[in-house]
Amino acid sequence: MDQRLAGLLKIRVRRGIGLAIRDICSSDPYVVVTMGEQKLKTRVIKKNCNPEWNDELTLTVTNPNLPIKLTVFDRDRFSDxxxxxxxxxxxxxxxxxxxxxxxDLPPGTAVKKIQPSRDNCLxxxxxxxxxxxxxxLQDMTLRLKNVERGEVQIQIEWNDLFPANSKASTN
Incomplete structure (x- = not known):
């Protein structure tokens, strides 16, 4: 299977907002980002439902159509x-x-605005x-699914590894 490397996607996992409580009165959250076979995770923030991670994770993107999934977990010492x-x-x-x-756009120019919808987790x-x-750059606040509450703020940035070839590959 010959998959050409397309680029790197930096995901800055900034913070969680109002995350669900999973222990007695708090949680020890961390984030796992998966894409295909890749699986990266942030550090654990102890006893905090509004954690500040500010961790940078980098995915290798060979197929931009593969879903990127972000899952938040509560770290437990003696169980799953x-x-x-x-x-x-x-x-x-x-x-x-x-x-x-x-x-040559002025720095800070919004190139595109994406609205929350049923088709995204914004x-x-x-x-x-x-x-x-x-x-x-794109900043996103993602509403978590399959949980009673919680959001995660992230920022994404693309690094094209073949900038000279990017036009040729789209033709």
């Missing part, structure tokens, strides 16, 4: 870790902006923002 919700990260709107090959409007030539 408890799930605290999950969300999918939709990178397609972001990658559309990256492939536009934009030039809790609020998300913007793809131009930082500088070849660099855009």
């Amino acid at each position: 870790d408890d799930p605290m919700g999950e969300a999918e990260i939709d990178i397609k709107p972001y990658l559309e902006c990256v492939s536009m090959d934009l030039q 809790a609020d409007e998300s913007k793809v923002v131009w930082v500088k030539k070849g660099e855009m």
Whole structure:
């Protein structure tokens, strides 16, 4: 199976907001991000339902159509870790902006706005923002599913490993 490496996706897992309580009065949350066979996780924040991780995870993306799943767990010492919700990260709107090959926009320009819908896990409007030539960021607040409450704030950034070939591969 010959899969050409397309790029790296940096996911900055910023913080959790109002996460579910899974222990007596709090939780020890951490986040697991999976895409295909890749599985990365943040550090555990003890006794906090509003944790500040600020951890950077990097996925190798060979197929941008593979779902990226974010799952929050409560770390338990003597039993299996408890799930605290999950969300999918939709990178397609972001990658559309990256492939536009934009030039010399003022830093901070919103290239695209994505609204929350039934088709995504967004809790609020998300913007793809131009930082500088070849660099855009997207901040997202993801509403967790399969749990009574909780959100996770993340930021994504694409690093194209073959910038000279990116146009050729789309033709």
